[in-house]
Amino acid sequence: MTFPRIGGGAVALRTARAFAVLAGRSLLLGPATAAAWLRGERFDRDAWLADTVAALGPAFVKAAQLLSTRADILPPRTCRALSRLHDQVRPAPPRTLPPALRFGAGVPRLVGAGSIACVYRVDLPDGQAVAAKVRRPGIVRSLSADLAMLERGARVAARLPVLRGVPVTAVAAQLAESIRAQLDFGREAERLEGFRKALSVADGVTVPGVRPGLSTEDILVMDFLDGLARRRPEELGEAERRNAVVTALRAVYRMLFLDGVVHCDLHPGNLYFREDGSIVVLDAGFTVQLSEPAREKFAAFFYCMSQGDGEACADIVLSTAKAPPGSDTARFRADLAALVAEHTGRSAADFDLVSFAARLFDLQRGHGLHADPQFVFPILSLLVLEGTVREFHPDVDFQREARPMLVTALMERVVAVPQETR
Template sequence: MTVGRIGGGAVALRTARAFAVLAVRMLLLGPATAAAWLRGRSLARDVWLADTVVALGPAFVKAAQLLSTRADLLPPRVCRALSRLHDQVRPLPPSALPPALRFGTGEPRLVGAGSIACVYRVVLPDGRAVAAKVRRPGIVRSLTADLAMLEQGARLMARLPRLRGVPVTAVAAQLTASIRAQLDFAREAESLEGFRKALGEVDGVTVPGVRPGLSTEDILVMDFVDGLARRRPEDLGEEERRNAVVAALRAVYRMLFLDGVVHCDLHPGNLYFRADGSIVVLDAGFTVRLSGSAREKFAAFFYCMSQGDGEACADIVLSTASAAPGADTARFRTGLAALVAEHTGRSAADFDLVSFAAKLFDLQRAHGLHADPQFVFPILSLLVLEGTVREFHPDVDFQREARPALVTALMERVVAEPREAR
C-alpha cells in the first residue's frame, strides 16, 4: 500500500493538538482522580495515564507499549498501567467493522485491541476458528501525522550538544518507516509466513499461519491459536519459565543472526508464554530487515562480546561507523575493551543492556565516531525482550544462549566467502 506524506502545516497542527490534549488531561487529573477515589477506585491515576496515551495518538501508544516492558527504567506501577495498551486499547465499535469480516458464522469476538488494529476470533462455516486483524479506520492519516511529528522532533533533538554524533535523525527515520510499514498488511503477511517457516526449526515456538484467501488490504486473517493468556512468573513452574525464556531468546537470535530480521515489537501482547514452557509469537508488522553486511557485522560483534574480546568488538564498530575529523580511535578502542570486559558473561539479572548501549553510543560520540543506524535496531529488539526475560528467568545468560545461532551464522559466512570469490 502507498502511504502519503504529511505537509509541514499538518505536522504543526498535529503537534499543537498533542500539547492541547496533554494540557487538558493534566487539568482533569485532579478532579478525575478525586471523583474516582470517591467511587472507590484506587487505580485512577493508572487509568488516567493509559487513557492519556491513547488520546495522544497511535504513535504514542506504540512508544508506551515498548516502554511498558522496562521496569528497570520506569516504576513497576507505571509499567503495569501501560501494559494494558498491549492489547486493551479502546476497541472498534460494532458499526465500524468492515462487511468483509462477515465471512464467518455468528458474531466476531474481540480478543485484542492495539494501536493500529483490533483482532477478532471468527468461526468459519466449516467450524474452524481464525484470527482476523482489522485495521482501524482513519489510522493511515493519524499515524502518518504522528510519525511526521516525531521525525521533526528528532531533527530538533539532533541539534543538542549532548546528541552530536548520535544518529538521531537517521534512527528516527528508519524507526518511523518501520512503524509506518505496520499499516501494510500484505507486507506483514509475507513477514509472518517467513517467521513461521524459519522458526519452525526452533523447538517450542509456534507462529500462526496466514490465510491469504480471506485477507484483504484492511484485514489480515491468520490461524487462531487457542489457550493464549497473559501469564505472570508465578503462573509457571521454574522449568517452564526457563524453557519459555530460552525458546524466546533462540527465536530472536535465529531471526536476527541467521535471517537478518529484527522483530522490534516482542512485548507481552505479541509474545505469549504457555503453561508447558513453549511460546507463541504473534504479529510481524513492526520488523526491520538488516542489510547483509549489517547482519554479519552485528553477529560478529555479539560473538566477540560473548568471548570477551573487546579489541575485536572495536574493530567491528570502527568498520561500520563513520569518523569525524579528529576522531580518537585509539581511546575508543581502550574504552570499548573495558566496557566489554565489564559486561561479559553476566546473567540477565546483572547484564544491563540499557546501560551497555548508552555507554557504547557515548563512547562513539565522545571520540568522534558516528554510529551505523542499523546497529540500533537489534539493540531495540533485545531491549524490549530483556524486560520479560529478567522477570521470568533472571539467571539466563543472554550471551551464552546466542552462541549456537552465532556460530551457525559465522560458519555460513565462511562457507559463502569462497563462492563469492569465484
C-alpha cells in the same frame, strides 16, 4: 502501499493537538482525584495514564508499549499501567468484514485491541476459527501525522549538544519507516509466513499461519490459536519458565543472526509463554530487515562481545561508523575493550543492556563517531525482549544462549566467501 503527504501546517496542528491533550488530561487529574476522594473512592492513576497515552495517538501507544517492558527504567506500577496498551486499547467501531467471514456462525468476537488494528475471532462455515486483524478507520493519516511530528522533532533534538554524534535523525527515520510498515498488511503477511517457515525447525515455537484467500488490504486473516493468556511468572513452574525464556531467546537469535530480521515488538502482547514451556510469536508488523553487511557485522560484534574480545568489537564498530579526521581510535579501542570486559558473561539479573547500550553510544559520541543506525534496531529488539523475560528467568545468560546461532552465522559466511570469489 502509499501514504498521504503531511505538510508543515498539518504537523504543527498535530503537535498543538498533542499538547492540548496533555494539558487537558493534566487538568482533569486534579478534579478527578478530588471527586474520587469525595466519593470515598481511590483515583485510578493507572487507567488515567493508559487513557492519556491512547488519547495522544497510535505512535505514542507504540512507544509506551516498548517502555512498558522496561521495569529497570520505569517504576513497576508505571510499567503495569502501560502494559494495558498491549492489547487493551479502546476498540474501534466494528468494520465491515469480507463476505467470506460474514458467513461464519455467530457474530465476530473482539479478542484484542491494539493501536493500529483490532483482532476478532471469526468462526468460518466449516467450523474453523480464524483471527481477523482489522485496521482501524483513519489510522493511515493519523499515524502518518504522528510520525511526521516525530521526524521533525528528531531534527530539532539532533541540534542539542548532548546528542552530538548520536544518529538521532537516521534512527527516527528508520523507526518511522518501520512503524509505517505496520500499516501494510500484505508485507506483514509475508513476514509472518517467513517467520513461520524459519522457526518451523525450532522446537516449542508456534507462529500462526496466514489465510491469504481471506485477507485484504485492510484485514489480515490468520489461524486462531486457543489458550493464549499473559501469565505471571508464578503461574508457571521453574522448569517451564526457563524453557520458555530460552526458547524465546533462541528463536529471536535465529531470526536476527541467520535471517537478518529484527522483531522490535516482542512485548507480552505478541510473545506468549504457554504452561508447557513453549512459546507463541504473533504479529510481524514492527520488523526491520537488516542489510547483509549489517547482519554479519552485528553477529560478529555480539560474538566477540560474548568472547570478551573488546578490541575486535571496537574494530567492528569502527568499520561501520564514520570517524572524523584525527580521532583517537586507539583510545576508543581501549575504552570499548574495558566496557566489554565489564559486561561479559553476566546473567540477565546482572547484565544491564540499557546501561551497556547507553555507554556504547556515549563512547562513540565522546570520540566523535557517527554510529550506524542499523545497529540500533537489534539492540532495541533485545531491550524489549530482555524486559519481557527478565521476570521469568533472571539468571538466563543472554550471551551464552546466543553462541550456537552466532557460530552458525559466522560459519555460513566463511563458507560463502570462497564461493563469492570464484
